[in-house]
Amino acid sequence: MDNDGIDRILAGPPSKIAFRALCAAIDRAGNPPELIAKCAQGLAAWPDSAREAPWSWYAALAIGHSKATWPLVHALDVSVKHCQLLDVAFPDPRTRPEVRQMTTVTVGWMMSDRRVLDSFTDSLAHWPDLREVRVEYLSEHDDEMLARFAEHESAPRIESLSLITLGDSLLHSGLPTFRPPAGRPWRLRHVAVSGSDLAHLLRSGLAPDLRSADVLVRDLDEAAELAACPELARLERLGIGFRCGWNGHSTLMDLFAGNVIEQDNDACEAFFATADLSGLRELTVLGVELVLGRHGLGARGVDAIIASGVLGRLTALTLELLPIGDATITRVVDALDHERVEHLALADLVATDQTTAAFAAGSFPRLRHLDLSRNHLDAPGASRLAAEVDLPVLEHLDLGGRVGAIQGYYQNAVQPIGDAGASAWATSRNAKNLTHLNMSCCGLGVDGFTALMMSDQLAALATLNLSCNPCDGWPAALRDAPVWRTLRTLDLAGTGFEDAEVENLTLVGEAPELRGISLAYNPIGSDAARALARWAPLPQLWELDLHDTVIGDDGLVALAASQAAQSLLELDLEQDCSNPHARHGRQLPTEVIARSSFPSLDAMYLGIVDEYHGGRYYAGFPALVREQLAADPSTRTELLAFLAHLDESELSDTGPEEGGVLRSSRTRADHLAAYYSRVEKAREFIQIVKESTVE
Known part of the structure; x- marks a missing residue:
């Protein structure tokens, strides 16, 4: 890539994938120091969170392979995102100068080193630019480690500290205690802790600059204790989750409204009745996710939030995973200042089309982000939003259904807006500024896909998510769709x-902004791979997700030997063990791992995995070949990093024993029939919700 290409990345939207593409371009240019210095200047305007290196960089560093672009990295997160790969030893800046300039560090829980926080604390003085720390998976058993961290002389300079996750259910562990010693004020502007710890920080004066907090409240007393702190008035942003009870009811694979927890309602009422939130501008209230339902406070708790008067002062509101229903959501929307609100997420709240009536004939002149995902809207509701509401500056719209965390094992919950709802948005005046549109798992078919792709209104669209909409075609005519002029990422997983669909897709000759496409979890084979190898936009793609497809050796060779994927950053050819076409015991072609095939790769993931149990049964090559590759000095770094961190406890050269669960080899017609049966069940559930009282 020439310098003009690097300049285009620097001038484009910041993101983690764009940062990786920039580093790959620098590497292809030979890593000249003057180019790295130029890029450092250009990256100064990027958020540090976007300047994050992937896990594979740390895995390579751990086995002695550094990169010239490490000085550009500002964010460190070594947690493993793929099945059955070993933890990378947490890097110590005293021995790894590559990480000394980090401003953001995530200290994750590691199977190999439960006391990784102690190791981080020991090195704390040697992270001179550190400003943000996230510590994952702490429990009440980690108080001693956390106390050592809190007492360290370098800790008070941290400006953002997250010790809990707002979505944690607290079912399996308690929360750690964070009580820094008195007399040394911290620079904290954001913290994520328990309710009692936040109350302590506020009352003690240890965090005079605190303006943002995420907090989990565990009982009524803790809610009252926190509400009594007058220092809450300084907060501009608050995320809160009430975790005061649990009844455990779940219908597992059937749709249901969820569980209202009265203890959560009690605590929410106590908090919002007396808390001084006069400075608050952003509020998030989060419940707990069950398999196909929600768990947390209900209408009474949300009514207490409304009665506090805080909603009318907000510019951003997120309510998520709460079993509250249409009537309560309508009261929330009515309580907002429509002239002020800029970000509104009402996700997974048992909303139906009746909720959209609260928006109808209204105007939201500053609303840029609207999320109504994982609810139960149908076509009339989506159409009403598109046609009857004034959303002149809307940029981000999420109407997606609930997509299962593990494809193929959990049924998705459709939000059945269907082709009619998609068509309404394709022609809506509210779509003209949209840059992000999510219609995953919405019951779309060919007509919905076509309406969105051929829309003249979606003239600014950069991200389109159509995943989990089983469809029986991709018309060849879409090669001339207007959306290709602006689209950067397209999700078709x-x-x-x-x-045949991929062959039609690759008829597109020009998509100047396209950088990523996902075809994961699709039964595409070698003909599709050959079509991709010939695709004109392939050389510009940073992402091409082929996870759990059924491409054979000849297709993989065609794709690799074409040497067209010059900018591809990650090669994921993993298949799930339930895939009836998984490559159990079959060695990948050598062309796939040749450096010349994919010259920009910084990560490789290969073999057979068990996504349900988190295992890995095969690694793409038998043990003897893996040993040869690891010993060969010509083996590319990305493959070495993968091989060096395989957990071999379940690996086999032949795959899992007979009797493993395989997906049915049903025809496409069978799959479509099953999918549209779920769409109809979703619509039947909508009628049940409308006829019942969620509250």
């Missing part, structure tokens, strides 16, 4: 695409 789990759409049931076969080779």
Whole structure:
């Protein structure tokens, strides 16, 4: 890539994938120091969170392979995102100068080193630029480690400290205690802790600059204790989750409204009745996710929030995973200042089309972000939002259904807006500024796909998510769709695409902004791979997700040997063990791992995995070949990093024993029939919700 290409990345939208693409371009240019210095200047305007290196960089560093672009990295997160790979030893800046300039560090829980926080504390003085720390998976058993960290002389300079996750259910562990010693004020502007710890920080004066907090409240007394702190008035942003009870009811694979927890309602009433939130501008209230339902406070708790008067002062509101229903959501929307609100997420709240009536004939002149995902809207509701509401500056719209965390094992919960709802948005005046549109798992078919792709209104669209809408075609005419002029990422995972759809997709000759496409979890084979190898936009793609497809050796060789994927950053050819076409015991072609095939790769993930149990049964090559590759000095770094961190406890050269669960080899017609049966069940559930009282 020439310098003009690097300049385009620096001038484009910041993101983690764009940062990786920039570093790959520098590497292809030979890593000249003057180019790295130029890029450092250009990256100064990027958020540090975007300047994050992937896990594979740390895995390579751990086995002695550094990169010239490490000085550009500002964010460190070594947690493993793929099945059955070993932890990378947490890097110590005293021995790893590559990480000394980090401003953001995530200290994750490691199977190999439960006391990784102690190791981090020991090195704390040697992170001179550190400003943000996230510590994952702490429990009440980690108080001693956390106390050592809190007492360290370098800790008070941290400006953002997250010790809990707002979405944690607290079912399996308690929360740690964070009580820094008195007399040394911290620079904290954001903290994520328990309710009692936040109350302590506020009352003690240890965090005079605190303006943002995420907090989990565990009982009524803790809610009252926190509400009594007058220092809450300084907060501009608050995320809160009430975790005061649990009844454990779940219908597992059937849709249901969820569980209202009265103890959560009590605590929410106590908090919002007396807390001084006069400075608050952003509020998040989060419940707990069950398999296909929600768990947390209900209408009474939300009514207490409304009665506090805080909603009318907000510019951003997120309510998520709460079993509250249409009537309560309508009261929330009515309580907002429509002239002020800029970000509104009402996700997974048992909303139906009746909720959209609260928006109808209204105007939201500053609303840029609207999220109504994982609810139960149908076509009339989506159409009403598109046609009857004035959203002149809307940029981000999420109407997606609930997509299962593990494809193929959990049924998705459709939000059945269907082709009619998609068509309404394709022609809506409210779509003209949209840059992000999520219609995953919405019951779309060919007509919905076509309406969105051919829309003249979606003239600014950069991200389109159509995943988990099993579809029986991708018309060849879409090669001339207007959306290709602006689209940067297209998600077609789990759409049931076969080779013919991909061949039609690759008729597109020009998509100047396209950088990523996902075809994961689709039964595409070698003909599709050959079509991709010939695709004109392929050389510009940073992401091409082929996870759990069924491409054979000849297709993989065609894709690799074409040497067209010059900018591809990650190669994921993993298949789930339930895939009836998984490559159990079959060695990948050598062309796939040749450096010349994919010259920009910084990560490789290969083999057979068990996504349900988190295992890995095969690694793409038998043990003897893996040993040869590891000993060969010509083996590319990305493959070495993968091989060096395999957990071999379940690896086999032949795959899992007979009797493993395989997906059915049903025809496309069978899959479509099953999918549309779920769409109809979703619509039947909508009628049940409308006829019942969620509250």
